[in-house]
Amino acid sequence: MKDNQVSLWRQLAGLSSVGITFAASIAIGAAVGIALDRWLETSPWFTIIFFVFGVAAGFANLVKDLKRWGR
Amino acid sequence: MEHHPTIFQIPNFLGALGIAGPWVPEHVTMAWLVMAILVGLSFLATRRLEAVPGPMQNFMEVVVEGFGNLLEQMIGPKGKRYLPLIGTAGLFILVGNLLGAIPGLKPPTANLNTTAALAITVFLSYNYFGIREHGIVAYLRHFCGPILWLAPIMFPIEFIGHLARPISLSIRLFGNIFGEESVIAILLSLIWLVIPYAIYLGVMMPLSLFTSVVQTFIFVMLSMVYIAGAVGVEHEEHH
Numbered sequence: 218m219k220d221n222q223v224s225l226w227r228q229l230a231g232l233s234s235v236g237i238t239f240a241a242s243i244a245i246g247a248a249v250g251i252a253l254d255r256w257l258e259t260s261p262w263f264t265i266i267f268f269v270f271g272v273a274a275g276f277a278n279l280v281k282d283l284k285r286w287g288r
Numbered sequence: 289m290e291h292h293p294t295i296f297q298i299p300n301f302l303g304a305l306g307i308a309g310p311w312v313p314e315h316v317t318m319a320w321l322v323m324a325i326l327v328g329l330s331f332l333a334t335r336r337l338e339a340v341p342g343p344m345q346n347f348m349e350v351v352v353e354g355f356g357n358l359l360e361q362m363i364g365p366k367g368k369r370y371l372p373l374i375g376t377a378g379l380f381i382l383v384g385n386l387l388g389a390i391p392g393l394k395p396p397t398a399n400l401n402t403t404a405a406l407a408i409t410v411f412l413s414y415n416y417f418g419i420r421e422h423g424i425v426a427y428l429r430h431f432c433g434p435i436l437w438l439a440p441i442m443f444p445i446e447f448i449g450h451l452a453r454p455i456s457l458s459i460r461l462f463g464n465i466f467g468e469e470s471v472i473a474i475l476l477s478l479i480w481l482v483i484p485y486a487i488y489l490g491v492m493m494p495l496s497l498f499t500s501v502v503q504t505f506i507f508v509m510l511s512m513v514y515i516a517g518a519v520g521v522e523h524e525e526h527h
Contacts, residue, residue, distance in 0.1 A: 223361050230509035237456035238449075245451050267444070274448035 231286035238282070239275040246271015296321060296393075315399035322384045322396060351379070355508075362512040363519065370515055373413055377406055378508040381461065385500030388469055389493065395500075398466040400458065407458035410511045411450075418518030427518075457510060464503050468496045 250267030254260040298312040298320075307313070333348035341349060355375040359367035381397060388395040396402045418427045431450075433442035472492050478484040 220361065223358065226505055227362065227509050227513065230506040231513065233460065233506055234453075234456045234510060237460055238452045241452035241455040241459070242448050245448050245455070249448070267448075270441075270444045271448055273441075274445040274452070277445055278449045278452065 228286045231282055235279060235282050238278050242275035242278060243268070243271040246274060313399075314394060315396045315402050318384070318387060318394055318396040319402055321393070322380055322387065325383055326379055358508070359512060362509070363516045366519075367512075370417070370512075373410070374508055374511055374515075377410065377511065378504055381406065381507055382500065382504040385465055385504060386497070388465065388472070388496060388500070395465050395469065397461055397503075398469045400462045403458040403462040404454070406461075406507070407454035410457065410514065411454040414511070414514045414518045415450075417515055421519045453510075453514060457507060461503055461507055464499055468492070468499055472496065 246267045246269075247264065250264035250271075253263035253267065257263070296317050297314075298317050300307060300309055300312050302312065311317075329344075329348065333344045336342075337345065352371070352375065355378060356368050356371055359370055359374060361367075363370065384395050384397045384402070386395075387393045388398065415427075421427075422430075431443050431446040432439035433446070435442075472488065475484040475488045475492060479488075
């Protein structure tokens with residue numbers, strides 16, 4: 218395949234994962250936090266911290282993906 | 289929506305492994321069918337290797353060359369190393385998706401378990417490739433970001449970002465194929481109204497072939513992007 222075709226497909230693949238990755242990051246953050254709280258019985262601290270981490274990871278990925286593929 | 293059984297039903301001989309029910313689950317049966325197809329094709333293609341290839345060998349050579357060239361374009365001159373993983377995953381997904389177009393068969397990728405298995409394989413592999421290329425310390429240091437005191441914050445963020453990748457890979461493939469399968473099943477259950485049949489042949493059939501190929505491509509492309517990112521972290525940073 219030609220180079221510009223490859224980069225088009227690559228862009229399509231990258232952009233198609235932006236939305237799901239954003240949602241999945243938040244879900245994983247919350248899940249890890251809830252699991253740690255259940256394990257260490259420190260509710261609600263780890264839930265809050267990892268939820269924030271999850272949202273931060275979601276936005277970090279969003280910015281990274283859009284910078285790389287959103288041109 | 290009633291349940292349409294597939295043509296192939298294998299009696300459950302896996303009870304010892306804790307799999308319940310009288311039959312082997314149908315996505316597993318279909319996955320085995322895909323494997324059988326791929327093994328058969330490969331066998332036919334490589335049975336008599338010749339310098340001037342016959343039609344079968346020619347076809348498989350084109351397919352393998354295509355994957356190899358794509359890998360070299362995406363990852364670099366050393367990209368052919370990852371051909372076994374990417375090529376297998378791509379061919380499995382492609383043949384699996386296209387099984388949905390044959391009446392009586394179901395794509396194995398319309399089940400989250402199959403796609404999750406594929407995505408987790410890709411996830412573990414690209415992390416392994418990254419560690420093999422850079423060593424475990426350098427690979428993990430890349431997770432911590434450039435500033436040292438930010439590392440405790442950066443590490444969980446990067447880690448969660450990486451964990452989100454297999455989830456997005458598996459859910460996208462599963463969602464697309466499953467949704468398309470459900471629409472086709474509903475259309476086919478209304479087939480006595482005649483119009484759904486026209487919709488099925490005119491719209492859903494070409495659309496499902498199109499999604500099959502596109503989803504395969506996207507899965508393969510994203511796997512290559514992830515491998516390229518893990519193998520060449522230093523170059524990727526200053527883009």
